[in-house]
Amino acid sequence: MPFSGGTGALRRLDFMERLSDPYIIRYPQIVAVADENGRQVELIEFFDCIGGAMWVKHHYAKSPLVRSIRTVGPTNRYLLSTGNVDLALQGSFFPAGIAAVAVDDDEIAVTYRGLGGGGVGASICRATAKGVIREKSDPAGGGRLAGSTIWLPRRERVIIGIDDTDTPEEGATWTLAHNIARAVEDDRSRYLSHTIVQLYPVPYRTKNCVAIACEFATTDPSGLVRRFHEYLEEYTLSDDTGMAVWRGFDPAPLEAFGRRVKQGEVTHDDLAALDDERLSIVMDGRGMIGAVAAIPFATRYEEALALWTGSG
Template sequence: MPGVLEHRRGYLRLMRQFTLDNGFFTVTDIQRSAGIPRSTAQDWVNRLLHEGCVLIREEKRGRSPARYAAISAMPSSTCKRIFTTVDGDMVRIYHDCMSGSCAAFCGYHHALAGGTLTNVERDGTLLAESARIGMNEINIGLAPLPAVGVYGVSRDGDAIVQHLHSIGGPAYSLSDMMAKADGVLRVEPRHEGNLVKGKVWTRALTQVTIGVDDTDSPGGGATFALALALLNHVTGIKGILPISHHIAMLNPSVFNKTAGNSSSFIELAVMPDKYDLLVERARRFVADEALSKEWGIAVRCGLVVPPGLREYGRKARTQVIARTVAEATAERFGITLSGGNGVIGALGAVALAGLPDDVLLDPAMNEF
């Protein structure tokens, strides 16, 4: 079923784009653009005709093919991606929206509703919400009440289920839009008076943080740029989704540095069976692209940074740390290190993950 939903979303987007650009599309347009057999393209056109998503603009006449049009050029969903990462009973819910305002709206109302959410943050169009598995009733309604909220999060095999209550515009999103977002396996909405209550299924993914350091040289390169390239590279693997890219300043007094002594880390949502492949691809990519032989990476799974690991991050901003200390710390917390002495700073970046950018960028701010 998830594969069918993904194909449906992709073909419908293609049909809408042709309709916007040309006013119509043909089966041949879909066949060539999607790189699929003509019979498959025709089957999908017929299916979407039956569903009422597409109409026939002109019937086939002689050698002129039938022309079709998507009924609405409105976005089928303002939710681009919805996915979840899991660590024990802790869950991180990500909503990647078409609009920063939409993300802000949901974030505001979700935080106001409370429920099972313990924290709500927004970075542009990406909404990140922390929760624990469980249920906690919420009160949804018109202003001043919240219009939408998450009252429960549960586990269903290898999936996470969000339990939502909504009214008004958010109710439309729950009943008509969220099922079309990438990452959503299934949505079951139900109407109760003015409210729409529903469940949203997503994969239970693993959150992975990769720290990177010492990839540049006095002659060129920049670790932040290589880390961003790494993010783009590994998320080309099916089952690995991008979350974020950050820069973290370390001890500016360290002697062996190319400039201000900054490291970087990226965050990913990963299918558990893709973890080993991710580590190998990341190691190989950084080894090939780094301009310094001292490049290093640190790879960690999990949502919460333990106090002992956070303390290492604090020391990486105030002290000169030996590689043996980095290796012992990594072993203690189950973190994979690869490369040269850059692993010291790479582990420091991982240890600082989850802190606000104003803290990450100021090595003097260590009261965390």
């Protein structure tokens, strides 16, 4: 056992594991999706430190380019406008924020600025995150102003809805959906969320009458959908499985249909009346109605889980 100092006294450091970067907390992953026109971006930051994430959520909301921030599981999600602004940073009151957002055909660039500890978070903590293609960051720490610009792949949002994969004897759609989503995830397609959506309890349900929405950010939408479909066909236990795909920034055009399916029984004719090129039916079993209905409720957990029995 090592001893230190002239007296041979044990020091605490002799027993402690060394911290490689005591003043850096790296973001595990950062991804971003842009709308079709490149005017809006959703920035999704996976965090490791909940305290830091809540501090960011509180202060970054004051940035002019930030339209909203919400926490979904281990992520903060920022709805951003593109542009470039000067941040009137002030310690304690507005110590950090997002100063610029730019979108081109292949990449999304985000610029952060911060003071003191906020500058550490705005620079090296984000610059070293998984998902960053390249970065330019300032030295940070102490009371300095610091920041970074990070470049991320421009990704597209894909939401896959599935329903009716089980039987009265075996299976569970929510577990199958999650396990397939994990299996198809790669550097091109990042798995963002899983939402269980309560539907109207129709007589022919297995038991609980729920559908699932799995959300991805991807640069390879066709490959993602193909792989998900292959897994679903391999592992479903039902002949009535439905799989639907939304490719687009905002699934709001499906919300009215989703609400109808949560409030009562609808028909295939009701589904056929939907006319949007961003929606496709990949598996057309009876479950396709629930699969489509689940999509607009992705990450809207309170609404998704509510049981609506026709009264709203």
